[in-house]
Amino acid sequence: MTENNEFDYKTAYEKEKLKSADLAQKVADLEDKNQELEFKLNRIKGNPIWKASKPARSAMHFVIRQKDRLKNAGSIGGVIAKVKYKQIERKAKVHYGTESFPDEARINAERNEIFEKMPLISILVPLYNTPENFLRDMIESVLDQTYVNWQLCLADGSDSEHGYVETIIKEYQQDPRNKLGKVDNTGIVYHRLEKNTGISGNTNECLKLANGEYIGLLDHDDILHPEVLYYYVKAINEKNADYIYCDEATFSGKSIDHMITMHFKPDYAPDNLRANNYICHFSVFKRSLLDGTELFRSKFDGSQDHDMILRLTDNAENIVHVPMLLYYWRSHAGSVASDISAKSYAIDAARGAVADHLRRHGYEHFKITSTRAFETIFKIAYEVEGTPKISIVIPTCEHLEDLKRCLTSIYEKSTYDNYEIIVVENGSKSKEIKAYYDDIKNSAMSSVVKIVDYFEDKNNLNPDGSRPPFNYSAVVNYGVKQSTGDYILLLNNDTQVITVNWMEELLMYAQRADVGAVGGKLYFPNRKIQHAGIVLRLGVHRTAGHCHYKQEGMNLGYMGRLCYAQDVSAVTGACLMVSREKYDEVGGFDESFEVSLNDVDFCLKLRQKGYLNIFTPFAEMYHYESASRGLDLAGENAKRYAKESDHFKSKWKEVLDLGDPYYNPNFSLDRSDFSLNVEGYSSLRDA
Incomplete structure (x- = not known):
């Protein structure tokens, strides 16, 4: 022995x-x-x-790009759709700008509205050699707020050559709007600093001036929407919010209508926040969240806001995202909004802030690297603890070439060794597939591959011994019961490994106590995206759909989303890892969803238990989608899908009615490319 x-x-x-x-x-x-x-x-x-030859090459590449766009559009209709998308985007840049400002009647109504809670909000603005036009725009945007119980705290570190800053502020302190509804020590409060101590030091000096129960952070060159404080106070009253943020836009020139980008954000998503500071502006939070700690820490200058947001959201109990574009970030020479390289130290500071946050959460060994999307959009590699056994469960019926390609790619490409493959045979009749099973048993793969026949178990047959209709959920549950691993990895038989450390990339998240299901990035054979996370209510049935569907594989995604691991409502069962303990905790796959939506249902059950579901773009596979069972487009397949859709919508009605927390309600539910639903903005304002 x-x-x-x-x-x-x-x-x-x-x-x-x-x-x-x-x-x-x-x-x-x-x-x-x-x-x-x-x-x-x-x-x-x-x-x-x-x-x-540079000018000639540039012209040639332009022609090639237009040709590729026409080809990718696939038809004149596709080109028209792209043109329409651009038209909507151009319209939105005005629609979400000054056109969204309240009229006189709305201003009066909001200023006269009495809330149960009417907290003083102290807005902190550190000043340093602020250009006159920027300073006036910023102050005017605060004076124009429809909620009047605010305090503007200005700490000025400007040098002697910029004495006009103090003069302008004293002018605005006499403005009638500064007196509107104010009591002593509110309105515009100004303090001239003896010396400039940087953005962190100057902001901390602003905090010393603040009397508010809530604190807001505004940059000296940016602009607030007139209703931002009004909507934030609504969130405080209706949701007991202690940390609040909104959507934002960058703009250039003299008008906010000259928008460069519009950033429509998800609700609070901790993994997104670790990967990049998507919350950013306009943060307002309950002062008690500071709990005696510093507001900004100078060692993270350049990314002091990211550090602060990570710390305060950890402490917050009710983080509320107001899904409206209410903050305008000015882009100009030298600003981070213009170019991160203008403040290159911000990259190191951001990495340090995230590392400090991870250590507070008990992570000791990790690696933070920049991604191709942006220097401050990070890939976080967590340590894989030990070498737990992974059970890869693959349901299959016929489709020899698909299965062979799948198994071969796992065996030959994977760098993780402690795994088993459970092939769940469920109805194949061909001699070829049975011969392949015999070949496996006599090959090196026999040490990791186990073939089980679903219909050999009499418990899976009808009482009369006949075979019931195909039930994917039942087949998956049976395969899991035959497995012995600590982690379950559900995989379609029509997938093929691309990333050699794909199992490690999934496992590093599945091992986390707060994570339920983890899914990878799947491509069609032409390298266009098949799966990059699932969005609730997306698509014609208003059940669930894949975002970034059929976009080019090298696309960065909306605001870089295809380049970092993030929280999502669900991931596809074509490649899904979960711990066995959590799989059992939610009862596995619901067998009432025989073919469709069972993976989304499973993920929502995990979410219901308080777990996060994560999509990572760093575990990549090809997926020859629906090659094994066909598409749900017509005939009996369409009828079955409609039936299961109705069942899904009934079971998860309350969840669906709330919308997907990771997909901004300003986006259209009819397209997967993050197109804007401009018409829906008015209803959001009135909600």
Whole structure:
């Protein structure tokens, strides 16, 4: 027995050593090839002829891009749809700007509205050599607020050459709007600092001036929507909010209608916030959340707001996102809104803020790296703890080539070794597939692949011994029962591994106590996106749909969303990892969803238990979608899908009525490309 154990150990060790050496050699080969290509590229770029031909190349690439767009559109109708999208976007940039400002009647109504809670909101603005037009725009936007119980706290670190800053503020302190509904120590409060102590130090000085129960943070060159405080106070009264934020836009020039980008955000999503400071502006929070700590910490200057938001949202009990564009971030030379490289130290500060946050949450070993989307949009690699066993459950019927491609890719590409594959056979009749099963049993894959026949178990048959109709949920549950792993990885038989460490990328999240299901990024064979997270109510049936569907694989996604791991309502069962404990806790797949929406239902059950579901773009696979069972487009398939859709909408009515917390209600539910639903903005304002 001892000899056998020693032999097995040595064999496993040698196998592991060979695999590691093979991977190391592959990496070395790729690095050599990369260096060679980089050398050739630099040599080409240094050639005088290459430099002189730049205008001609630019023109050629423009023509190629237009040709590709036409090709990707697929038809004249597709081109028209793209043009329409741009038209909606252009309209929205006005619709969400000054056109959204309240008229006189609405201003009077809001100023006269009495809430049960009418908290004083102290808005902190650190000043430093602020240009006159920026300063006036900022102050005017506060004076124009329809909620009047505010205090504007200004700490001025400007140098002697910018003495006009103080003069302008004293002018506005005499403005009638500054006296509207104010009592002593409210309105515009100004303090001239002896020296400039940077954005963190100056903002902390602002806080010393503040008397408010709630604190708001405004940059000296930005603009508030006139109703932002009104809607925030509504959130305080209706939802007992202690941390509030809204959607925002960047603009250039003299008018907020000259918008560059509009950022429509999800509700509070901790993984999104770790990956990038999506909350940003306009943060207002209950002062008690500071709990005696600093507002801004100077060691994180450049990303002091990200650090603060991570700390305060950890303490908050009711984080409320107001899904309205109520903050306008000015883009100008030297501002972060214009170019992060204008403040390169912000990148290191952001990375440090996230690292500090992760350590507070008990994570000791992790890696934070920038992504291709943006320097301050991060990939966070958590440590995989130990080597728990993963059970990969693959239901299959016929489709030999799909299954063979899937199993071969797992076995040959995966860098994680402690796994088993449970192939759940459910109805194949061909000799070829049965011959393949025999081949597996006589191959090296036999050590990890176990084939179980769903219909060999009499419990899965009808009372008369006949086979019931196909039930994907029942097949999955049966496969899980036959498995022995600590983690369950559901996989379609028509998938193919791309990322060699795909299991590790999923496992690092599935191991977290606060995470339920984790899903990867799936592509069609043409490298267009099949799955990048599921959105509730998206699509014609208003049940659930895939966002970024059929977009180019290298697309960055809306505000970089295809480049970082994030919280979502659901992920596809075509590639879904969950701990066995949590799978059992929610009772596995609901077998009343025989074919469709069972994965979404499963994820919502996990969410109902308080777990987060996560999509990560760093576990990539091809998915030859619906090759095994066909599409739900017509005939009996369409009838069945409609029936299961009705069942889903009935079961999750309250959840669906609230909308998807990770998908802004300003987006259309008819398209998966984050198109805006401009017409819906008015209803949001009146909600």
